[in-house]
Amino acid sequence: MIAGLASGLAIAPANAQQLQCNPCQHAFGKVQIGESSSYSIQLTNTGSSLLRITSLSVDGSAFSVGNFPLPMKLRPGAGVQLPVTFAPTVQGWVRGSVNLTSNDPHSPLDVFLYGHGVSQAGTQLGINPASLNFGNVDVGSSATLQATITASNGSVTISSDGSTSSEFAITGLSLPVTLESGQSLPVTIQFTPNASGGASGQVGFNSNAENSPTVEQVAGTGVQSSHNVYLSWQAGGGNPVGYNIYRSTTQGGPYQMINTSLDSSTNYTDYTVVAGDTYYYVATEVNSQDEESGYSNVSQAVIP
Numbered sequence: 001m002i003a004g005l006a007s008g009l010a011i012a013p014a015n016a017q018q019l020q021c022n023p024c025q026h027a028f029g030k031v032q033i034g035e036s037s038s039y040s041i042q043l044t045n046t047g048s049s050l051l052r053i054t055s056l057s058v059d060g061s062a063f064s065v066g067n068f069p070l071p072m073k074l075r076p077g078a079g080v081q082l083p084v085t086f087a088p089t090v091q092g093w094v095r096g097s098v099n100l101t102s103n104d105p106h107s108p109l110d111v112f113l114y115g116h117g118v119s120q121a122g123t124q125l126g127i128n129p130a131s132l133n134f135g136n137v138d139v140g141s142s143a144t145l146q147a148t149i150t151a152s153n154g155s156v157t158i159s160s161d162g163s164t165s166s167e168f169a170i171t172g173l174s175l176p177v178t179l180e181s182g183q184s185l186p187v188t189i190q191f192t193p194n195a196s197g198g199a200s201g202q203v204g205f206n207s208n209a210e211n212s213p214t215v216e217q218v219a220g221t222g223v224q225s226s227h228n229v230y231l232s233w234q235a236g237g238g239n240p241v242g243y244n245i246y247r248s249t250t251q252g253g254p255y256q257m258i259n260t261s262l263d264s265s266t267n268y269t270d271y272t273v274v275a276g277d278t279y280y281y282v283a284t285e286v287n288s289q290d291e292e293s294g295y296s297n298v299s300q301a302v303i304p
Contacts, residue, residue, distance in 0.1 A: 019051060019104040020044045021082075021111050022198040028086040028115035030211050036087035038066070039131060039217050041111055042198045043082050043100070045074035053102045060096020062088050063113050079198070088117025122210035123154035125179075134191040134220030140272040142192040144171070147216055149187055149205065151179035158207045165201030167193055168218045193222025196271075224271050229301045232267040233283055238293065240285035245270075246295070248280045255282055255295070262286060278302045 022042040031037045045051040053072040058065055066083030074080060084098060098111040127149050137143045149158075157178045161170045169190050179185060189203055199222060204215040231245065242262035246255035247270065258270060273279060282295035 018046050018106060019100075019102055019109055020046055021109060023200050024110075025112040026084070026114070028113070029213070029215050030116045030118045031086055031088055033088050033091065033117050036085050037115070037130065038083060038085045040081040040083050040133075040219070041098075042079055042200065042219065043074075044079040044198060045076055047104070048076050050075060051102055051104060053100055055101045057099045058096065059099065060094060060113065062086055062090075062094045062115060062117070063096040063098070065098060082111070084111070084113060086113065086115040088115060091117050118211070123156055123208065124152045124211050125156045125158070125205060125207050125209040125214040126150045126152060127205075127214050127216050131217035131219070132189060134218070136221050136223045137191055137193050138274060139193050139196055139222045139224055141274050142190050143220070144188050144190045146186050146188055148184050149179070149214065150184040151181055151209070153181060155180045156207050156209045158205050160206045161204065162206070163201060163203045165199065165218075167191060167199050167220075167222075168201050168203055170203050170205075189216065189218060191218065191220040193220060196222045196224045198222075227273055227275060227303050229270040229273055229279065229281070229303075230267065231270070231281055231283070231299065233296065235266055236285055236293065238285060238287055240293075241288050242286050243268075244284045244286065244292065246282045246284070249277060251280055251298075251300075253280075255280075273301070273303050275303050 026039050026041065028037045028039065051074040053070065055070060056065060064085050066085060068082055072080060088094065093116050096113045100109045101107055127147055129147060132145045132147060134143050134145060155178055157176055159176050161173060161175065163169055171188050171190050173187055193199055200219040202215045203218055204213040206213050242264045244257050245259045245263065245268045247258045248255045259268065279301045281299045284295060285293045
């Protein structure tokens with residue numbers, strides 16, 4: 001058994017160095033010729049000194065960059081949105097890229113773009129707004145925003161929905177559902193960041209509409225709570241090779257393991273706590289035969 005867990009506060013380490021794009025490629029899907037679709041790429045300076053983006057170039061006549069004044073200076077940790085637009089002039093799939101030159105040692109940085117021009121407008125399922133940004137959300141908590149889907153040029157039956165990222169989800173929608181031409185339906189989209197930093201993806205709806213799947217661009221930033229819990233303990237006498245740490249929001253459990261791999265040290269910091277919640281922690285030790293001990297005594301942490 002393990003003795004004495006204690007709780008306290010600690011500070012997260014800094015990020016690694018690199019000019020990052022999130023995402024570094026984007027597919028616009030189907031866009032009617034003569035119309036356009038826009039999306040914003042998150043650029044972040046994860047280095048420790050001032051970053052200067054000095055120039056950019058666009059490959060592919062169907063793609064363009066919106067307001068992005070150059071030279072662009074980014075302080076360490078700062079980010080900026082790179083607005084890109086797809087405006088097809090011919091039918092079919094096209095691809096392009098944006099090339100960014102900076103003082104990053106890995107320069108240039110390429111952002112790859114794809115799109116599909118379509119010439120006829122049959123039955124359509126539209127979504128408004130075309131993109132959602134959740135802003136900053138604490139890791140381990142959730143935020144929701146609403147969008148509206150609308151059928152046009154005929155009735156549309158939505159058979160399924162989905163997301164390209166586990167951090168984003170469509171909630172509360174019972175499928176299948178049929179919308180008559182001109183009918184709208186509100187939908188709720190949820191962002192639950194599982195790590196700090198920028199996150200992006202697409203949520204969408206599969207239907208019998210010509211533009212299926214209908215896609216919503218989603219983005220948000222996970223931020224570590226201003227609180228975290230530091231745990232430490234004394235090793236038992238069973239010659240352990242490592243430890244597992246378990247957490248519950250209910251006294252007495254059930255407990256869920258929160259370490260992703262066996263922890264060889266006798267301390268652990270939980271960065272995923274949420275302000276206002278109370279947590280209960282236990283630990284176990286694992287020996288060289290992969291045998292796990294029972295739970296230690298319980299440590300309680302109340303987050304202000």
